[in-house]
Amino acid sequence: MALIIPTQLKLKPPNPLQNQILHPQVGFITVRTKKTSCSFRDFLNSHKVSLRIGGFDGSVFKTRVCDDGGAIPFMPSSSSDVDTGRSSSSGSRDGYVALFVRMLGLDNDPLDREQAMVALWKYSLGGKSCVDNVMQFHGAVNLTVNLLKSDSDSACEAAAGILRTISSFNVYRNTVAESGAVEEITGMLRRPSLSSNVKAQSICTLWNLSVDEKVRVKLANLELLPLLIKFLEDEDIQVKEAAGGVLANLALSHSNHRIMVEAGVIPKLANLLKSSEEGYKVVRKEARNALLEFAKDEYYRILLLEEGLVLVPLIGEAAYKSFKPSLHSWPSLPDGTKIEQHSKAPSRYGASELLIGLNIENQNLDEAKKNAIVGRTQQQFLARIGAIEMEGENKSNSESSSSGRFTLLPWFDGVARLVLILGLDDESAIARAADLIADSSVNEHMRLSFKEAGAIKHLSQLLNHPNETVRFPVIRALERLSISNDVCQIIEANGVVYPLINSLMHVDTSGSLTEMILNILTRILDPNKEMKSKFYAGPVNGSKGGWNAARNSQSPGYPSEMADSQSTSSVQTMDVEDVVDSAFLARITEILKTSSPNLQKKAASILEFVTVDEPCVEKVISADIASGLDCVFQQKSFSDTEAEMYVQKPELLALEVEEAGQAISAACRLFTRLLEFEHFRSTIDIQHFTTLLRKILISEIPVRNKDWVASCLVKLSSFSRPNLDFENPVTMDVTLYETIPRLIDQIKTSFSPEVREAAVIELNRIISEGVVDSTSVVASKGGIFPLVKLIEEGSDRAIEASLAILYNLSMDSENHAAIIAAGAVPILRRIVLSQKPEWTRALHLLRTLPT
Structure with missing residues (x-):
């Protein structure tokens, strides 16, 4: 390799120079050579070589070369000597850099290469000018990278150290990255025994390189990530910090998130962030930076919640100045529950008032309440002293509530912080906190x-x-919180129905806000609550309360004093007539006419709740509810134009049919309820609705959604034609498209032998009565295979009914292949040979099959 070497050093001795150099930071640096020739020693002695290694303090140290190749260090005797040394050695110093780079060559002794590497590393610590002197030799980086393969920890540490120093400068970072340093460091870090210093220097080099976006993609691979994650648990704090820094930089690239999460980085970083050990400040900072990048993804935010971390906005210290701590005469729990005061009279010396929190005799608080108290106390204390966003958070970055910055806190502190922000005056901060509450409400x-x-x-x-x-x-x-039945009852008790209805009157029909409001109202105004209160109002498991009270008392954190008040239904706790007015009903009818099936389902459920109160039925009928129901029953997914869409995107049509089925089922429940009133029947065209419902019954909506459709049809036919035999087309449709598919579904999926037996007996009754096309419907709905299975596993009655149904199916030769494919022949032969009571039916069936 061609290098620029000063003229006086172009003499190439058999072995490089051996020097021992005193460095201000590390002491002596030994550069070993073998015994040189006399001419080379004379050359060195005649030039009185002085070597200076740049350090942080700029001190100068000299060495004189002896005849035996050793070095005798000495300090300058005066300041004049120092100045003389500086001026005389400034030029020769660069020459020795060239010599040490030359000594890195592969043809030199390994120990000489190691000592030269150590010397260059210490020299590079002198600043950018020293690094520039090293980098003027184009092969220096490649030779350094090659030395990472050395078995010596000292050589590897020096090589990784100088690469770390070089890569800290932007101008040389690409050179290091393109030299193969990443691959060599990865291979070196896989060694089973490696000193902490080598690991720290190597990973810090990767830390510097990971600043570049292109290098981050190269670093995020399945070989290096497990090593970095393992080093997060290293005993050396510097190794932890370096590994955390690399992972934090890798997380800056969104393309790396998936592979990092799959490698298991989130639990490790979360444990470091939650650690309270001394000296972990840098580690926690890097862990927080990485996790905050993951928190930008909704799915990964759920993983953070599972690790006990909650995302909290940084709104600035100024926003907390509006915090007004409540000064009550008696303490209460964070959820507002009053604590019973046992001592009515004040104490003689005022101690009970001074130490009011110690006068709570009832200490039987569950874990959820204790965590809420601890979190509230800590956050309110930090807010009072003005230190709520100081620890671990950049004060300059949190001055504006619109900055969009966040931090991560343990869940009990994060929950308390978000609730505290809700009580401030800053509107932007309140909105951000409410959004994060919604995002965090992912589990019970x-x-x-x-x-x-x-x-x-x-x-x-x-x-x-x-x-x-x-x-x-x-x-x-509120919509996300109301998913929990216990929380929904607390929401209802806080009087949210009227504000929600008021908001519903002033939003667009198709907006997402309408859907959220309807979700909350549907959970509060649930018609099933009234039914449950009728059936479960009595004692449950020996308790005095009803079904709701028994269920709520088992829920963690549920206030016992509120259990009795929440055991009643919404009908009993709310005046429905006050909720219902013409404007509200008109709005609900508009939703039925113009919205998606999902919103139609919720609107129909709310109206069903309203019709539980009979005085409100007249208001509902007057709101032209029949036209709304007519729109629900005419779903676009049933039209012929959807056939092409079914071929191109069948999954979309299946989803639409599922949602349409749910909307129709809810509308049919409401329709069946309204049919009980003569006034409503007189305002509708019974024949028109019968035609619509028959079309729905024949459609491909799920069987579970057809039960209410069948009920409506039967009820409508009772008003138009009292004849209920199978000649009635409505009854025929109900049998073919609802009853038979439902019975087959029970035979297929039920785990109860009694249910399967009852279903097959009922199915046999329908077929034996000669219902037209009943056997073809059984075959088309996949009933042959479960019937054959029932012959092998069912009771005697079930076997007899199944054999009768299969015999009727065998009359059509098109069903023979399916019966044989289901494995019926061996089973039938066993029944015949066993001489069971059903063997004659089995024999008749065998004779009809082509066996």
């Missing part, structure tokens, strides 16, 4: 945690906020 644990922390009370009050940018995330948060 988090929903109950927000309930215990008092979020429901704040969110309910914010429904009346004049700013729409605040109301939208508040409604979204």
Whole structure:
């Protein structure tokens, strides 16, 4: 390799120079050579070679070469000597850099290469000018990378150290990345025994290189990621910091997220972030930076929640100045539950008032309430002293609530912080907190945690906020929280129905806000609650309360004093007539006419709840509800124009049919309820609705959604034609398209032998009565295979009924192949040979089959 070497050093001795150099940071650096020729020693002695290695303090140290190749260090005797040394050695120093680079050559002794590498590493610590001197020799980086293969820890540490120094400068970073350093470092880190210093220097080099986007893609591979994750648990804190820094930089590239998450990086980083050990400040910072990048993805945010971390907005210290701590005469839990005061009279010396929190005799609080109290106390204390966003968070980055910055906190602190922000005056901060509450309410644990922390009370009050940018995330948060039945009851108790109805009257029909409002109202105004209250109002498991009270008392964190009040249905706790007015009913009817099947289903459910109160039925009929039901029954997914779409995108049509079936089922429940009133029957065209429902019954909606359609048809036919025999086309359609498919489904899927036996007996009765096309429907719905299976596993009655059905099916030769493919022949032969009571039927069936 051609190198630029000063003229006085172009003499090539058999072996390189051996020097021992005193460095201000590391002491002596030994450069070993073998015994040289006399001419080479004379050359060195005659020139009185002085070597200077640049250090951080700029000190100069000299060595004089002896005849035996050794070095005798000495300090300058005066400042004048130092100055003289500086001026005389400044030029020769660069020459020695060239010599040390030359000593890195592959043809030199390994120990000489190691000592030269150590010297160059220490020299490079002098700053960019020293690095520039090294980098003027184009082969220096490649020779350094080659030395990473050395078995010596000292050589590997020096090589990784100088690569770390060089890669810290932007101008040389690509050179290091293109030299194969990443691959060599990866191979070196896989060694089973490696010193902490080597690991730290190597990973810090990767830390510098990972600043570049192109290098990050190269680093995020299945070989290096497991090593970095393993080093997060290393005993050396510097190795932890370096590994965390590399992972934090890799997380900056969204394309790396999937492979990093699959490698298991989130649990490891979460454990480091939650660690409270001393000296982990840098590690926690890098772990937080990486996890915040993952938190930008909705799915990965759920993984963070599973690790006990909650995303919290940084709104700035100024926003917390509006925090007003509540000064109550008696303490209460964060969710607003009052703690019973046993001592009515004040204490003689005022101790009970001074130490009011210690005067709580009832200490039987569950874990959820205790966590809520601890979280509230900690966050309120930090807010009072003005340190709530100081620790671990950049103060300059959190001054504006619109900055969009976030941090991660343990879940009990994060929940308390979000609830605290809801009580501030900053509208932007409130909106961000409400959005994060909605995003965090992904499981029952988090929903109950927000309930215990008092979020429901704040969110309910914010429904009346004049700013729409605040109301939208508040409604979204309530919608996600209301998924929990226990939390939904608390939401209802806070009087959210009227504000929600008011908001529903002022939003667009197709907007997402309408769907969220309807979701909440559907869960609160649930018609099934009234039915449950009728059937489960008595004691359950020996308890005094009803079904709701027994269920709620088993839920963690549910206030016992509220269990009795929540055991009643919404009908009993709310005046339905106050909710229902002409404008509200007109809005619901408009949703039935113009919205998607999903919204139609919710609107129909709310109207069904309203019709439980008979005085409200007249209002519902007057709102032209019949036209809304007519629109629901004429779903576009049933039209002929959808056939082409079914061929191109069958999954989309299947989804539409599923949603349409749910909407129709809800509308049929409402329709059946309204048919009980003469006024409603007189306002509708019974024949028109019969035609619509028959078309739906024949359609491909799921069988479970056809039961209410069949009920409506039977009820309508009773008003138009009292004859209920099989000659009635309505009864025929119900039998073919609802009853028979439902019975086959029970035979296929039920785990109960009694249910399967009852289903097959009922199916045999229908077929034996000669219902037209009944056997073809059984075959087309896949009933042959479960019937054959039932012959082998069922009871005597089930076997007899199954044989009778299969015999009727065998009359059509097109069914023979399916019966034989289901394995009926061997089973039938065993029955005949066993002389069981059903052997004659089995024999008749065998004779009809081509065996």
